[in-house]
Amino acid sequence: MFKFFCTFMGCQSYLCLKLFHYFLMVCAVGVWIFCMVSVSLGVIFASSSSDRFHFRGYHHNNSIELMGIVLPAASLIFMAFASYRCLITMEPFKSPSLTVKVLGVQWYWQYEIQDWGYDWTVESRLKKNAFGEVGFQDSVDWWLYGVDYPLVVPINQKIQVVVTSSDVIHSWALPSLGIKMDCVPGMSNCVPMVILSPGVYTGMCSELCGANHSQMPVFVEAVSLDIWRDVMKKGSSF
Template sequence: MAHPSQLGFQDAASPLMEELLHFHDHALMIVFLISTFVLYIIVAMVTTKLTDKYLVDSQEIEIIWTVLPAVILIMIALPSLRILYLMDEINDPHLTIKAVGHQWYWSYEYTDYEDLGFDSYMIPTQDLETGQFRLLEADHRMVVPLESPIRVLVSAEDVLHSWAVPSLGVKMDAVPGRLNQTAFITARPGVFYGQCSEICGANHSFMPIVVESVPLDYFEDWSFTVLQDS
């Protein structure tokens, strides 16, 4: 969960988000080194005779500023392609959930269970209880088992939406008439919040996503209770 004055990302709650954080730090360090080097060259050109034509126009310098950017691009591209492959890989999911975006709420269908589904609406500010977060709490949470591969099928009923949970490293567009899929594994128990990341209308900011990760035994009890109540 984000907190006031936070500068970095939320704490990772899935292996995928940990990989994304590592790649972010890797790329940011490369950008920092490039910026420092360029700043040094600018200062040196202003304060010294670095602009000497025999230095600036030399063949060695041209080779360096041709080869070095290519090496930097490779250093960024290789880990980037690896993470893109991991994000697209879905192997033997233990549970499949269909998330459908509406104006302006989400509905969830647990496709491995018969008749297990519900709508998830934002809790109005006046109905919040102590400790709940404004604009982020939902009346029904998407409950998933801990440390289990979860596949989420994402679609929309009316306009474009986007199902996104930052701490899980998940963001998938919900397109009417199309079924997109994403996957994640929760590495720790807890409640993880997200919001629709597509400008989908007047109440765009009022359709939160709440994912609760619980042990398998608790999940089975929860699913049985929901089925009994439906």
């Protein structure tokens, strides 16, 4: 998996990998355009300031004019094709393996899984300590991200996440999975998710939703299919 510098999480989903590859491709095209323009400007300035360099061969040169049209057009077509592939990847699954409903409420998340014969519903709230202080977690790694009941999903499965809201607009965001979907009252939005490796993935509500907007972390635990079945049978998270 790709690992970003500093402490950022790497891409852990197929969608995130596609987006990251597209980002690298756009950066490469941008560098190539910058180099071509720099070389062209260097040739023009050198020809205008040097008597030994004759600009006559470049003036009204059909080959250079053709390259100036074809190369930028080819770059745009290449980028359009790559972006189209990313858009196709973001389309909801036609036949998902699992459907998860995410309901945004001021100020917590409610997760529902009514699939595969299971009926699993939890309310994921920011964890508090004995003094009622929010953001408390035994491990400092999950400070302000620790919740009482995380969302537990299996890896390597086509998961359809259906997000909505009961009050105001929220946004369910998981950067390491390439997911950011608005939760709009009265509307259901779908986002596909295929997690490649087990682990803990965190995010945050990325739409200003009120006074306790900062107390709506997204906490997802990806586990193997057997462990996930055990969790569903128990009716709660770990």
